[in-house]
Amino acid sequence: MNYIVIKGKCISCGLCISICPDVFCYDEEGIAVAYNEATGEVANLAQEAMESCPTEAIERP
Numbered sequence: 556m557n558y559i560v561i562k563g564k565c566i567s568c569g570l571c572i573s574i575c576p577d578v579f580c581y582d583e584e585g586i587a588v589a590y591n592e593a594t595g596e597v598a599n600l601a602q603e604a605m606e607s608c609p610t611e612a613i614e615r616p
């Protein structure tokens with residue numbers, strides 16, 4: 556399962572990264588990015604990260 560972060564919506568709160576660091580990290584500008592596919596055991600955490608984002612910046616394309 557792939558995710559994308561809408562750059563203009565991300566406020567760099569770090570929540571998605573703390574919930575699911577296997578999928579989300581900061582890019583060089585300090586904006587969250589989905590750098591990895593969410594497969595297997597990570598899928599639930601990535602889903603939780605998406606649902607927890609305060610600005611709804613994470614989407615599934």
Ligand code: SF4
Binds near residue numbers: 566587612
């Ligand atoms: S939870 Fe949302 S606002 Fe916070 S860093 Fe992740 S994408 Fe950005």
